[in-house]
Amino acid sequence: MKTDNKLENKDTILKTKRHYKNFPMVPRVVYGRGSFDQLADILLPKRKNSDAPFIFLVDDFFENSDLQTRIPWLFNDQIIFISADEEPKTTQVDELVKKIKADFDEVPSGIVGIGGGTLLDLAKAVAIMLGNKGSSENYQGWDLVNKPALYHVGVPTISGTGAEVSRTAVLLGPEKKLGINSDFTTYDQVVLDPDLTGTVLTEQWFYTGMDCFIHCVESLNGTYLNAFSQSYGEKAYELCKEVFLEDLPKEEAEEKLMMASWHGGMSIAYSQVGIAHAMSYGLSYVLGTKHGIGNCIVFTHLEEYYPEGVALFNKMRQKHSITLPKNICANLGEEEMDTMITVAYSMEALWENALGKNWKECISKEDLKNIYRKI
Amino acid sequence: MKTDNKLENKDTILKTKRHYKNFPMVPRVVYGRGSFDQLADILLPKRKNSDAPFIFLVDDFFENSDLQTRIPWLFNDQIIFISADEEPKTTQVDELVKKIKADFDEVPSGIVGIGGGTLLDLAKAVAIMLGNKGSSENYQGWDLVNKPALYHVGVPTISGTGAEVSRTAVLLGPEKKLGINSDFTTYDQVVLDPDLTGTVLTEQWFYTGMDCFIHCVESLNGTYLNAFSQSYGEKAYELCKEVFLEDLPKEEAEEKLMMASWHGGMSIAYSQVGIAHAMSYGLSYVLGTKHGIGNCIVFTHLEEYYPEGVALFNKMRQKHSITLPKNICANLGEEEMDTMITVAYSMEALWENALGKNWKECISKEDLKNIYRKI
Numbered sequence: 001m002k003t004d005n006k007l008e009n010k011d012t013i014l015k016t017k018r019h020y021k022n023f024p025m026v027p028r029v030v031y032g033r034g035s036f037d038q039l040a041d042i043l044l045p046k047r048k049n050s051d052a053p054f055i056f057l058v059d060d061f062f063e064n065s066d067l068q069t070r071i072p073w074l075f076n077d078q079i080i081f082i083s084a085d086e087e088p089k090t091t092q093v094d095e096l097v098k099k100i101k102a103d104f105d106e107v108p109s110g111i112v113g114i115g116g117g118t119l120l121d122l123a124k125a126v127a128i129m130l131g132n133k134g135s136s137e138n139y140q141g142w143d144l145v146n147k148p149a150l151y152h153v154g155v156p157t158i159s160g161t162g163a164e165v166s167r168t169a170v171l172l173g174p175e176k177k178l179g180i181n182s183d184f185t186t187y188d189q190v191v192l193d194p195d196l197t198g199t200v201l202t203e204q205w206f207y208t209g210m211d212c213f214i215h216c217v218e219s220l221n222g223t224y225l226n227a228f229s230q231s232y233g234e235k236a237y238e239l240c241k242e243v244f245l246e247d248l249p250k251e252e253a254e255e256k257l258m259m260a261s262w263h264g265g266m267s268i269a270y271s272q273v274g275i276a277h278a279m280s281y282g283l284s285y286v287l288g289t290k291h292g293i294g295n296c297i298v299f300t301h302l303e304e305y306y307p308e309g310v311a312l313f314n315k316m317r318q319k320h321s322i323t324l325p326k327n328i329c330a331n332l333g334e335e336e337m338d339t340m341i342t343v344a345y346s347m348e349a350l351w352e353n354a355l356g357k358n359w360k361e362c363i364s365k366e367d368l369k370n371i372y373r374k375i
Numbered sequence: 376m377k378t379d380n381k382l383e384n385k386d387t388i389l390k391t392k393r394h395y396k397n398f399p400m401v402p403r404v405v406y407g408r409g410s411f412d413q414l415a416d417i418l419l420p421k422r423k424n425s426d427a428p429f430i431f432l433v434d435d436f437f438e439n440s441d442l443q444t445r446i447p448w449l450f451n452d453q454i455i456f457i458s459a460d461e462e463p464k465t466t467q468v469d470e471l472v473k474k475i476k477a478d479f480d481e482v483p484s485g486i487v488g489i490g491g492g493t494l495l496d497l498a499k500a501v502a503i504m505l506g507n508k509g510s511s512e513n514y515q516g517w518d519l520v521n522k523p524a525l526y527h528v529g530v531p532t533i534s535g536t537g538a539e540v541s542r543t544a545v546l547l548g549p550e551k552k553l554g555i556n557s558d559f560t561t562y563d564q565v566v567l568d569p570d571l572t573g574t575v576l577t578e579q580w581f582y583t584g585m586d587c588f589i590h591c592v593e594s595l596n597g598t599y600l601n602a603f604s605q606s607y608g609e610k611a612y613e614l615c616k617e618v619f620l621e622d623l624p625k626e627e628a629e630e631k632l633m634m635a636s637w638h639g640g641m642s643i644a645y646s647q648v649g650i651a652h653a654m655s656y657g658l659s660y661v662l663g664t665k666h667g668i669g670n671c672i673v674f675t676h677l678e679e680y681y682p683e684g685v686a687l688f689n690k691m692r693q694k695h696s697i698t699l700p701k702n703i704c705a706n707l708g709e710e711e712m713d714t715m716i717t718v719a720y721s722m723e724a725l726w727e728n729a730l731g732k733n734w735k736e737c738i739s740k741e742d743l744k745n746i747y748r749k750i
Contacts, residue, residue, distance in 0.1 A: 018407060018408070018409045018410070018412075019413065020405050020406060020407035020410045020413065021405065022403055022404070022405040022413065022417060022564075023403070023404055023405065023406075024402060024403055025400045025401060025402055025403070025404060026400060027399060027400055027401075027402035028397055028398070028399055028400070029397070029398050029400060030395050030396065030397040030398065031395060031398075031601065031602075031603040031644075031645060032393060032395035032601065032603075032645075033393070034393045035393070035395045037393075038394065038395065038397065042397060189397075192603070194602070226406065226407065226630075227406075227569070227627075227630035227631055227633070227634050228406040228407075228567070228634060230634075231610055231614060231631070231634040231635075231637075231638060232610075234610070234613075235606055235607075235609070235610040235638075239606065252602075255601075255602035256602055256606070258602070259602050259603060259605075259606040260606075262606075263606060263610075269406075270406060270407075
């Protein structure tokens with residue numbers, strides 16, 4: 001795995017030519033309650049012609065909802081409802097691309113993702129694959145995308161993943177769970193409407209919010225951190241503490257969590273996630289555990305590495321009466337356990353960020369097994 | 376003055392169709408010590424051909440400096456050194472555009488601004504005016520620019536103004552001091568290299584840093600504020616407190632102030648500045664007072680409006696042994712005083728942000744005169 005976005009240690013900085021990622025930011029963002037209704041005006045100038053549709057990929061939670069009626073559907077636009085019950089997959093992306101190509105003669109005007117991290121990552125990947133050849137699994141990795149994606153718009157309906165602002169689209173492939181990490185992945189436009197997050201169920205709200213909190217803990221305690229990422233990470237961390245430990249009015253909590261997710265995603269620009277994410281990737285790969293809950297299940301066993309973060313996490317969990325599943329790995333066969341460990345251990349950038357260049361001396365596959373067996 | 380980027384009061388929100396600014400963010404940013412040396416690689420793919428130059432507008436503080444030798448000059452590129460002793464003017468922009476058009480047959484590949492707020496705003500305005508007809512004074516206001524600007528890159532060498540991230544280029548015109556506030560104003564690329572801020576003189580460092588601090592006080596205490604702007608403003612405010620009240624190592628202070636400026640600029644997306652900026656605009660217009668010091672001179676007299684902010688400001692001023700000029704308006708003639716008040720009082724959005732819709736009932740021109748006479 002390449003780690004081109006990492007910062008060298010201070011010692012090396014003085015001796016080598018430094019190279020920093022030229023990070024793509026979302027070039028357009030609208031924020032505000034009700035701003036979803038501006039989507040029609042935003043898309044209009046981007047419509048190539050009446051035969052080039054917009055494809056709306058929407059979390060099927062919103063099928064037959066008020067939100068569905070507000071989607072600015074025109075001409076031969078298509079709305080595709082997708083379940084977010086499972087992690088997004090490369091096969092799913094390839095099938096969507098095939099379907100869209102079969103349904104339309106013209107290349108679409110663009111893709112709009114409406115939902116949480118799953119839908120947002122799917123929409124990013126579909127937009128990329130409509131501009132690039134082959135299977136999406138060939139693009140899992142760093143900077144493997146050569147041609148621009150279609151114009152794509154992200155509309156988060158749940159806060160925490162940071163997918164709305166990140167330059168990656170994390171997919172479960174046949175061989176790995178890994179992001180399509182490229183300059184073309186980032187959304188061209190994001191609509192941040194806190195109203196849309198008002199209907200989320202408590203457990204999902206908590207797990208996804210904790211994705212942001214855990215991002216921040218891992219980023220702020222990582223060796224890659226610089227002042228740019230630190231400033232975003234600290235703000236997201238503070239906002240998470242407010243949202244999950246104080247008693248904010250509902251609307252204020254929705255707004256602050258939406259901004260926490262935004263800043264938390266930005267904080268990864270020059271940093272990386274860490275141990276919880278690496279191990280959670282293993283869980284997803286073998287057991288299909290969803291990313292948010294997977295992070296939580298792992299994180300609670302990482303006091304040794306993130307003592308302050310885990311203590312705060314446990315407080316938050318108790319305050320919101322969240323019960324995490326237990327013993328999900330206790331009875332796992334040796335082969336599955338080995339796969340899980342291999343997937344997690346292969347996330348080199350994450351481990352190096354967490355434990356430094358000599359991370360293999362700090363944590364062994366056996367250590368991972370001991371943690372997984374407790375999970 | 377239009378106030379299309381403001382939020383309605385809560386009461387009105389429920390009754391009217393809401394419209395929020397679709398805010399342009401800088402689409403590319405590189406951050407890191409020494410990142411200035413990546414400028415050559417960044418510009419290369421943007422060069423249209425060898426006859427279409429890049430024009431570097433550079434603060435003349437850097438003439439014959441090490442930085443000058445590192446400017447990635449190629450083919451017939453042009454470096455123009457400009458003094459930042461005076462506020463940037465519409466006439467200056469028009470002259471630069473005329474010179475560039477006279478010097479080259481081809482439209483330039485782009486404009487690079489290297490310096491503080493003055494140079495950054497000049498470069499933005501020149502890039503706009505090379506893509507639009509007439510005099511720059513015709514574009515002072517909100518959304519008056521119709522055609523794209525040339526590709527333009529901002530490289531701040533002093534931190535605080537937020538010009539590197541904002542969608543405005545503030546110019547002193549024949550009739551007003553007002554920004555070219557448009558979607559085309561924002562930089563296409565920013566290079567944030569904290570090394571470049573290492574040579575700034577203490578007083579300039581303080582005044583420009585206080586521009587950011589005062590931004591934040593005005594934004595956070597304003598009626599336009601929403602959660603988006605609040606999150607950026609709070610982070611910038613915290614960073615300013617660290618930089619100016621704690622004893623950080625020099626490098627850490629440089630890095631944190633660079634990020635404070637960045638977030639402070641972003642916090643204006645959905646908010647506005649306030650009383651200090653309005654009154655400082657009056658000072659600039661009549662006396663040519665530079666923006667940073669002008670804000671400081673005014674702000675210290677605004678305890679009534681910003682008690683906590685002014686108390687912190689005074690602590691910072693004392694800690695860094697900054698002596699502000701006194702009595703600069705005491706002997707001003709009535710006519711000049713009237714002009715100053717008229718300019719300041721005309722900044723409606725700023726007053727409305729500071730004091731609410733009925734701001735004229737809260738502060739009169741006579742009140743302004745009383746404050747100015749003390750300055």
